[in-house]
Amino acid sequence: IAGITQAPTxxxxxxxxxxxxxxxxxxxxxxxxxxxxxxxxxxxxxxYSNTAGTTxxxxxxxxxxxxxxxxxxxxxxxxxxxxxxxxxxxxxxxxGEGTDTQYFGPGTRLxxx
Amino acid sequence: xxxxxxxxxxxxxEGAIVQINCTYQTSGFNGLFWYQQHxxxxxxxxxxxxxxxxxxxxxxxxxxxxxxxxxYLLLKELxxxxxxSYLCAVSDSNYQLIWGAGTKLxxxx
Numbered sequence: 341i342a343g344i345t346q347a348p349t350x351x352x353x354x355x356x357x358x359x360x361x362x363x364x365x366x367x368x369x370x371x372x373x374x375x376x377x378x379x380x381x382x383x384x385x386x387x388y389s390n391t392a393g394t395t396x397x398x399x400x401x402x403x404x405x406x407x408x409x410x411x412x413x414x415x416x417x418x419x420x421x422x423x424x425x426x427x428x429x430x431x432x433x434x435x436g437e438g439t440d441t442q443y444f445g446p447g448t449r450l451x452x453x
Numbered sequence: 454x455x456x457x458x459x460x461x462x463x464x465x466x467e468g469a470i471v472q473i474n475c476t477y478q479t480s481g482f483n484g485l486f487w488y489q490q491h492x493x494x495x496x497x498x499x500x501x502x503x504x505x506x507x508x509x510x511x512x513x514x515x516x517x518x519x520x521x522x523x524x525y526l527l528l529k530e531l532x533x534x535x536x537x538s539y540l541c542a543v544s545d546s547n548y549q550l551i552w553g554a555g556t557k558l559x560x561x562x
Contacts, residue, residue, distance in 0.1 A: 382457060382540070382552030383496070398549065430495060438548040439484045439503065444495035 343367070344445035346431050352451045353421050361416040361448050363431030371434045372414040373398075373442065374406060376427040383430065389414055390437045421452045455479045457553035459541050464559045465531055473526045473539050473556045481546025487515055487526045488540040490555065496540055499526070528558075536560045 344365045353359050365372065370391045375383040385398030389408040403425060405417045414433075418425055429448045434440040456478045465471040477485070484503040488496040502508055502517035502524060514527040526539055538555040545551055 380554055382554045383542075383550075384552070385549060388549070439501070439544050441486075441498045441501065442550065444497070446495050 344431055344433055344443060346429075346445040346448050348448060349446070350449040350451075352453065353418075355421055355423060355452055357421050359418045359421055359450070361418075361429055361431075361450070363414045363416070363445055364412050365414075365431075365433045365443075365445075366412065367433060367435075367443070368411060369433035369435050369443075370411070371437045371440070372408065373432040373434075374404070374414070374416045375430045375432065376400065376425075377430060377447075378427050386416065386429075421450075423452045426450060426452045455543075455545060455551045457541055457543060457551055459539075459553040459556045461554070462557045462559065464561060465528075467531055467533060467560055467562050469531050470527065470529050471531060471558065473528070473541075473558065475524045475526070475541035475553060477522050477524070477541070477543045477551075477553075479543045479545045479551055482519060483544035483546070483548055485515075485517055485524050486542045486544070486550065487524075488542065489537050490540055491537045499539075531560050533560050533562070 347362045373388045374386040387406040389395045431445040432442040434442045458476045487499040490496040500515040507516045512529045540555045541553040542550040
């Protein structure tokens with residue numbers, strides 16, 4: 341079944357550790373996104389990529405980095421995790437940028453202690 | 454600044470109709486989306502409006518007024534499975550989605 345997968349499903353991480361959240365899509369979508377979702381707040385864009393080889397910063401990029409080496413994969417790295425990065429992280433993709441519908445992965449629940 | 458406002462929580466009865474409102478103030482407007490999100494799951498697409506008026510899709514309809522910065526999602530013949538959060542999002546001048554915090558809809562039998 342076509343879609344987006346994320347790994348891990350959940351993770352508990354010690355502060356200061358490095359962590360990479362994985363995201364893979366098999367829909368050949370050009371654009372991909374990373375969001376975080378916190379209670380009482382809307383989804384907030386961390387980083388995005390409009391096409392393979394390019395990335396951009398969203399609303400809350402500090403403490404996170406991304407790469408887009410190919411169309412399918414869009415990993416998100418926390419170089420040195422802090423407790424404020426405790427959140428649910430969603431990866432999404434869309435056929436193009438702009439007003440195309442975004443399709444979401446199942447999410448990664450991350451707890452930083 | 455950019456802002457999307459939705460009620461935090463609404464309660465409705467099975468079989469009834471409910472209207473979830475969304476008001477927005479954004480830098481530019483390139484369309485408004487509604488997504489549904491069940492607890493512990495990913496958001497899923499419901500509707501997209503870019504022109505004023507009502508778009509109907511089965512039991513769900515979405516309305517947009519660009520001059521008022523206002524949209525609503527109308528759910529008819531409510532079912533228990535409609536218990537979820539409903540997220541309003543606006544595509545701004547940079548074609549990035551600005552999201553509301555979501556409206557948690559509780560359906561009672």
